Ligand code: HEM
């Protein structure tokens with residue numbers, strides 16, 4: 001199993017654990033929902049669900065075409081950007097909801113852009129891995 005596959009799957013499980021802890025905290029204290037809701041939602045849906053799909057996708061999808069992944073370097077870049085983006089976005093969402101400071105909102109947007117770029121890196125790399133080479137068409 002490649003390093004980025006293993007890291008995405010392990011990261012996914014860690015984000016599920018954090019997401020569920022935040023969910024239970026909100027279930028116990030309803031008034032924490034405005035503070036933690038977005039982060040709970042995205043740790044679960046981006047962190048757990050998307051990261052699991054990324055990890056499994058990197059392992060399985062190129063095997064369907066019988067060719068290696070287009071770029072392992074881009075997969076590593078995706079791994080770093082996605083983790084930095086998701087963690088940064090989540091921290092600053094919570095700080096923004098708590099303190100309502102412009103700087104936290106700005107930083108949350110900055111990290112969300114990093115997360116968005118990571119998704120584009122994934123789309124590009126996977127697309128290039130799946131399109132048939134000219135001699136295969
Ligand atoms: C032990 C597990 C979980 C608990 C206790 C929990 C609890 C909660 C609570 C209390 C809310 C806030 C609801 C409100 O707006 O008042 C919420 C929202 C949400 N949760 Fe969870 N959750 C859990 C797991 C998950 C998982 C695994 C996912 C996704 C894979 C998820 C996705 C969401 C989403 C998308 C929202 C936002 C929904 C909305 O605002 O309408 N949750 N959860």
Ligand code: HEM
Nearest residue numbers: 037038041042045046049050089112113114115116117119
């Ligand atoms: C770069 C990636 C992403 C960014 C920057 C982002 C950002 C946001 C923002 C700013 C909101 C509005 C929250 C609010 O109104 O309080 C939102 C809502 C939501 N996002 Fe994302 N999102 C991203 C990716 C995703 C993905 C991949 C999923 C699902 C797999 C997802 C699921 C949702 C859901 C279900 C809501 C609505 C929750 C609610 O109404 O409480 N997001 N997102």
